[in-house]
Amino acid sequence: MVARPKLLVTRRIFPEVLERLEAHFEVASNQDDEEWSAEALRARVSDCEALFVVASDRVDAALLGAAPKLRIVSTGSVGYNHIDLAACSARGVVVGNTPDVLTEATADMAWTLLMAAARRVSESERWLRDGQWKRWAFDQFLGADLFRSTLGIIGMGRIGSAVARRARGFEMTVLYSNRSRAANEAELGAQFVPRDELLARADHVVLVLPYSQATHHTIGERELALMKPTATLVNIARGGIVDDAALARALEEGRIAAAGLDVYENEPALNPALLDAPGIVLTPHIGSATRSSRVGMAMLAADNLIAFAEGRPLPAPVRVG
Template sequence: MKKVFLTRELPPKAMEKLRAHVDLEMNIEDRVLRKDEIIEGVKGKDGLLCLLTDDIDADVMDANPDLKIIANYAVGFNNIDIEAATKRGILVTNTPGVLTDTSADTAFSLILATARRIVEADSFARTGRWMGWGPLQYLGKDVWGATLGIIGLGRIGKEVVHRSKGFKMKTVYWNRTRLSA
């Protein structure tokens, strides 16, 4: 069975699958590991399963010349020195697309919460200052029919635009390359 070091616990379903297929050693604390702790953890392992909060550079890779794979539990991989991994023949993987809908939902939720002043109104009510309805209290702005500006129309940006259609929003965007209509 392959030996893998995990820098931080993952959701239960993922942990169950990992434990069934690899000899797993992991950080049991819910915190980002220091570089020296990652270096110590990766020694003698076939693989490293890390998160976007972990800086995986040549020093980490050099701690174990037998390291075969670095799996990043993240959409991107800018936390990993790809050039160093390539030089050492270490395969680097990531999880593209897994958080597209989740991120778009969160972004649109924040748009609604900001426009409607939800956080302010919640705080106002929870601190006992709300004494009843008032015509000007925390009305915020309408989202319906508003103009939405998006910077970066990648997977997530496109999904935010898709959600905005339900609110009949006009969309403007900036992207490095112009997209067809």
């Protein structure tokens, strides 16, 4: 009998996904679901041919050096900035990710944060729960309109396009900024504009671009200064795209009105200034957190691993060369 390749799964996954993997691999999985240190991960992967990671796991040259048998890394995420693709390429390690399956859920989350922030939902709920609601008033918790306002989307890929499609119901003017013109801009009714123009014109800005060194602090002091004082900023992309400290200052000083964040620099650690900033809605990286999306992500990550084990092309490969 041919020995099955060894697979390390760094987080607890759904039973049906684990069962599929166990039919093809000798699986060791993190059933406690505690985040392992880099040292602990290197020790556990040392004799493995395959690795199933999540976005908080760093796959770098040090890990690859500790795992001489490793041949494939499959991440249960669309983003792969936690994986050193150059180091993987140099060692002949294949990489897979999970595009598409979380598009609609994440676009829904963008709208959840946008509406909650623009209409001051979290702020007013805390005020109500604190027992401060004593009377109704015309000027109580006045928020921003979404209907027939201007939406700016930075990053018009799959998720950005899904965000734009939802804007039709609000009869919004949709602006977008991207590395290149989107082939579907006419279908979406979206207008391509330079980023600075988008920031100056938009009533609401949604960030949906991948993280890299080139996109680090895409929104910082200068960009926040371009936005309207009545504007809302939403980040469902990746932490590090927004300078969180600069955003907290802009909110505190009233230079923008509201923000909704699902991702953060150095998460799960938060810049404490965000917790005290007015007009902000904070969620713990749950953009894709519906059962269908999360199971779909885990299944696609498993499909990548199984395809490799069977000598087939990965259904969702990341270009590593």
